[in-house]
Amino acid sequence: MKQTKPKYMQIIDAAVIVIAENGYHQAQVSKIAKQAGVADGTIYLYFKNKEDILVSMFREKMGEFIEKIEAEIKSETTASNKLYALIKTHFSLLAADHHMAIVTQLELRQSNKELRLRINEVLKGYFNVIDHIIKTGMDSGEFNPIINHRIARQMIFGTIDEVVTTWVMNEQKYELEKQVDPVHALIVNGFANKNK
Amino acid sequence: MKQTKPKYMQIIDAAVIVIAENGYHQAQVSKIAKQAGVADGTIYLYFKNKEDILVSMFREKMGEFIEKIEAEIKSETTASNKLYALIKTHFSLLAADHHMAIVTQLELRQSNKELRLRINEVLKGYFNVIDHIIKTGMDSGEFNPIINHRIARQMIFGTIDEVVTTWVMNEQKYELEKQVDPVHALIVNGFANKNK
Amino acid sequence: MKQTKPKYMQIIDAAVIVIAENGYHQAQVSKIAKQAGVADGTIYLYFKNKEDILVSMFREKMGEFIEKIEAEIKSETTASNKLYALIKTHFSLLAADHHMAIVTQLELRQSNKELRLRINEVLKGYFNVIDHIIKTGMDSGEFNPIINHRIARQMIFGTIDEVVTTWVMNEQKYELEKQVDPVHALIVNGFANKNK
Amino acid sequence: MKQTKPKYMQIIDAAVIVIAENGYHQAQVSKIAKQAGVADGTIYLYFKNKEDILVSMFREKMGEFIEKIEAEIKSETTASNKLYALIKTHFSLLAADHHMAIVTQLELRQSNKELRLRINEVLKGYFNVIDHIIKTGMDSGEFNPIINHRIARQMIFGTIDEVVTTWVMNEQKYELEKQVDPVHALIVNGFANKNK
DNA sequence: TATGAATGAGCATTCATTCAT
DNA sequence: CATGAATGAATGCTCATTCAT
Numbered sequence: 001m002k003q004t005k006p007k008y009m010q011i012i013d014a015a016v017i018v019i020a021e022n023g024y025h026q027a028q029v030s031k032i033a034k035q036a037g038v039a040d041g042t043i044y045l046y047f048k049n050k051e052d053i054l055v056s057m058f059r060e061k062m063g064e065f066i067e068k069i070e071a072e073i074k075s076e077t078t079a080s081n082k083l084y085a086l087i088k089t090h091f092s093l094l095a096a097d098h099h100m101a102i103v104t105q106l107e108l109r110q111s112n113k114e115l116r117l118r119i120n121e122v123l124k125g126y127f128n129v130i131d132h133i134i135k136t137g138m139d140s141g142e143f144n145p146i147i148n149h150r151i152a153r154q155m156i157f158g159t160i161d162e163v164v165t166t167w168v169m170n171e172q173k174y175e176l177e178k179q180v181d182p183v184h185a186l187i188v189n190g191f192a193n194k195n196k
Numbered sequence: 197m198k199q200t201k202p203k204y205m206q207i208i209d210a211a212v213i214v215i216a217e218n219g220y221h222q223a224q225v226s227k228i229a230k231q232a233g234v235a236d237g238t239i240y241l242y243f244k245n246k247e248d249i250l251v252s253m254f255r256e257k258m259g260e261f262i263e264k265i266e267a268e269i270k271s272e273t274t275a276s277n278k279l280y281a282l283i284k285t286h287f288s289l290l291a292a293d294h295h296m297a298i299v300t301q302l303e304l305r306q307s308n309k310e311l312r313l314r315i316n317e318v319l320k321g322y323f324n325v326i327d328h329i330i331k332t333g334m335d336s337g338e339f340n341p342i343i344n345h346r347i348a349r350q351m352i353f354g355t356i357d358e359v360v361t362t363w364v365m366n367e368q369k370y371e372l373e374k375q376v377d378p379v380h381a382l383i384v385n386g387f388a389n390k391n392k
Numbered sequence: 393m394k395q396t397k398p399k400y401m402q403i404i405d406a407a408v409i410v411i412a413e414n415g416y417h418q419a420q421v422s423k424i425a426k427q428a429g430v431a432d433g434t435i436y437l438y439f440k441n442k443e444d445i446l447v448s449m450f451r452e453k454m455g456e457f458i459e460k461i462e463a464e465i466k467s468e469t470t471a472s473n474k475l476y477a478l479i480k481t482h483f484s485l486l487a488a489d490h491h492m493a494i495v496t497q498l499e500l501r502q503s504n505k506e507l508r509l510r511i512n513e514v515l516k517g518y519f520n521v522i523d524h525i526i527k528t529g530m531d532s533g534e535f536n537p538i539i540n541h542r543i544a545r546q547m548i549f550g551t552i553d554e555v556v557t558t559w560v561m562n563e564q565k566y567e568l569e570k571q572v573d574p575v576h577a578l579i580v581n582g583f584a585n586k587n588k
Numbered sequence: 589m590k591q592t593k594p595k596y597m598q599i600i601d602a603a604v605i606v607i608a609e610n611g612y613h614q615a616q617v618s619k620i621a622k623q624a625g626v627a628d629g630t631i632y633l634y635f636k637n638k639e640d641i642l643v644s645m646f647r648e649k650m651g652e653f654i655e656k657i658e659a660e661i662k663s664e665t666t667a668s669n670k671l672y673a674l675i676k677t678h679f680s681l682l683a684a685d686h687h688m689a690i691v692t693q694l695e696l697r698q699s700n701k702e703l704r705l706r707i708n709e710v711l712k713g714y715f716n717v718i719d720h721i722i723k724t725g726m727d728s729g730e731f732n733p734i735i736n737h738r739i740a741r742q743m744i745f746g747t748i749d750e751v752v753t754t755w756v757m758n759e760q761k762y763e764l765e766k767q768v769d770p771v772h773a774l775i776v777n778g779f780a781n782k783n784k
Numbered sequence: 785t786a787t788g789a790a791t792g793a794g795c796a797t798t799c800a801t802t803c804a805t
Numbered sequence: 806c807a808t809g810a811a812t813g814a815a816t817g818c819t820c821a822t823t824c825a826t
Contacts, residue, residue, distance in 0.1 A: 023308070023309060024308075025308055028819085028820060028821080029820075029821060029822080030788095030820075030821090033788095038786080038787090039786060039787045039788055040787080040788060040789095040821090040822085041786070041787055041788065041822085041823080041824080042785080042786055042787070042788095043822095044821095044822070044823080045785070045786075049821075049822075050820095050821060050822090080388075083387075106309065106312075109305050109306075110305070110306050110307070110308065111306065112219060112220070112221055112306060113219060113302055113303075116302070117365070120365065134387075137387065141389060142388075142389060143387045143388065143389055144385070144387065144388065144389040144390070145389070147378070147381070147382060147387060148375075148378035148382070151359065151375060151378040151379055151382055152382060152387065154355065154358045154359050154362055155351075155354075155355040155358070155359075155379070155382050155383070157358055158351075158354035158355040158356075158357060158358025158359065159350065159351040159354040159355055160354075161354060161358065162350045162351070162353055162354025162357065162358075163347065163350050163351075163354065166350055169316070179344075179347060182343070182344035182347040183347055183351070185342075185343070186343060186344070186347055186348060186351050186386070187351070187386060187387060188386050188387050188388050189340070189386040189387075189388055190382070190383060190384050190385040190386025190387075190388070191275075191276075191279075191330075191333060191339045191340065191343060191348065191383060191384050191385075191386075192276075192338075192339070192340065192384050192385055192386070193337060193338060193339055193340040193341070194340070194390065203810095203811095224794090224795060224796080225795080225796060225797080226795080226796090229813095234811080234812090235811065235812045235813055236796090236797085236812085236813060236814090237797085237798075237799080237811070237812055237813060237814095238810080238811055238812070238813095239797095240796095240797070240798080241810070241811075245796075245797080246796065246797090399789095399790095415700060415701060416700070417700055420815090420816065420817080421816080421817060421818080422792095422816080422817085425792095430790080430791090431790065431791045431792055432791085432792060432793095432817090432818080433790070433791055433792060433793095433818080433819075433820080434789080434790055434791070434792095435818090436817095436818065436819080437789070437790075441817080441818080442817065442818090472779075472780075475779075498701055498704070499701075501697050501698070502697070502698050502699065502700060503698070504611070504612075504613055504698065505611060505694065508694075512757070529779065533781060534780075534781060535779045535780065535781055536777070536779060536780065536781040536782070537781070539770070539773070539774060539779060540767075540770035540774070543751065543767060543770040543771055543774055544774060544779065546747065546750040546751050546754055547743075547746075547747040547750070547751075547771070547774050547775070549750055550746035550747045550748075550749055550750025550751065551742065551743040551746040551747055552746075553746060553750065554742045554743070554745055554746025554749065554750075555739065555742050555743075555746065558742055561705070561708065571736075571739060574735065574736035574739040575739055575743070577734075577735070578735060578736070578739055578740060578743050578778070579743070579778060579779060580778050580779050580780050581732070581778040581779075581780055582774070582775060582776050582777040582778025582779075582780070583667075583671075583722075583725065583731045583732065583735060583740065583775060583776050583777075583778075584668075584730075584731065584732065584776050584777055584778070585729060585730060585731055585732040585733070586732070586782065595806095616798090616799060616800080617799075617800060617801080618799075618800090618809095621809095626807080626808090627807060627808045627809055628800090628801085628808080628809060628810095629801085629802080629803080629807070629808055629809065630806085630807055630808070630809095631801095632800095632801070632802080633806070633807075637800075637801080638799095638800065638801090
């Protein structure tokens, strides 16, 4: 079969593999080109520079990621269930793609401030999804109306991110998906013992 | 006045400033030496190599950081109040030291995997403090006995870290200390509307 | 005229010139690159590292050296004449290439033990040529059958080397080729006065 | 017992040990100072600079060396016997002092051209001894009157030096003193088969 | 479009020497 | 005489990017 996949995605997929297997600082352009089966110079026909590969990679992959999460959330009605679906889908997708888990949680964070700001731009799409869930809960009275919207978002993202990062750092030894319930419970109910 | 401060701390303090102001990848040893007011070679009388400067810096600063937080927590009795003191002290210390805030939240994360593992070792001391608070709350019945201990720790750290990082990325434009109450409330009470 | 000479030899020739004119310890890679008319980085497309330049240089030049000597020896029949051809060709080649004379006799000896061992490997080819002459003389009865083969080889090489080194150290002020006859005579006949 | 040995010789002896055990390029001044049991700065009260240590070391040790050889030669009458005594003493002294053998045959040759020229100055004392033997042999008619004086000296020194260097490079695995007879025989009688 | 040889800026570290004590 | 902390110059190698083909 002739290689029909456009070179653009071919290079992005190569970048994920190379970064996951070699680490951010060992992911030279020439290595990515070799993995993609193209010449070094060809990279520059599709990307402005190395940073552009990384940002594009993150944008493409994060785009798919968000789409899938949105699809799962849509069918849920309550905010709590939507949040559950978000956590579950987030964990499942990363558990199913070890390379992406390593790249997003460990390797891409080694990039410089400028690149991280551009990555944060991409993350805004994800933040919007979280914001939508929070708004749903506030509007329906399901969530406490006095909670700070921005802090709520940062807690959801911060918690999910820390849980995944710890899991990746522990070399994905345990089942990430088993953490969905306790994470969801903790976010919705907090630490307080209401039976007391 | 004669310079009496031992050169070891002098160099570490210089490293904080240079990294905060120039970024991790622009923090050359010669720049640190210049900032510290010593010759390049003098650095190597006190540190094995560049990585040793960074790990030592993190260990020294994180040590002080944890000591101060422990001191504030000790005088509190309930787990909720201890948690409040932790968040408050954490935010206050970083708000008071812009350089350290930039270095810990943005720059040091650009280091390679090996260095980050060594930094994580130092962080374990902080995790222990969080663990102690959770245990206090569990033992006293203040916290819900069914919550997952590890996830609880990851939520506390993940939330605090995300809030601080966002604040640093927004160039510390708003008052970090105003976030103490909502962060604490959200962790303790969760999202659920109990009046409903 | 377009530069058609392959860069590999271009760099090796540059290394000979730079080392001869600046000395072993002043022969920086950047200086060799400049002399070769290429960029510093280009060196590393053809050589693994600096040591590789030096070993390759010695191997290439010594290879030519040995080939030429072998060619001259082949047409001689007696061992004595073969030895004469070896000494004559050895002296002539170095007298004709002042740079190589300086590099082999003075500069390359300053290299570290590891590099010198690798250089000695290359020298074995030369020792084989000497060994062949000795064997020829022994087999034909031309040379005294009781002489120690290894010592004989060391005498031939040690004498030639010392004569050339002295000549180079005296800045090649006298004619090296005038030494061919006395060196040959001394090796073949020894010191003893047979007329006595 | 108080250390009465003057520091000058103490430092020279330390230099021999450090160079022999670590190699020329790993023989830092601080290492020599430590081995000698003095402070780095103390070295500079007795020697102008590092090169001065090495030249002084060679001069002192070579001085002893030559004295011992001269003493052995004096009691011999014929040139051949004097030459035999020289070779024998040369080999015996180096076989008895492994450190000096390594330093003179391998390590000191790694020094730069300037230092080697100064070392050659010291060697002239040794050359004088050889010259004296040659002259003795010429005057008595024992040696062939037509041999070139300078070449004869270079042959003797070059052969002895090559034999010793090969022995050191082979890690002194065989008995150097067993080579005295064949080396002497070869120098005096040459290669030619006189029975033929 | 695609190639890949060539480019050249940038930096951690060592160690001989000094000099205040 | 003796110390040893401090100095600072000097260099091999990598890799993102270009451009002639």
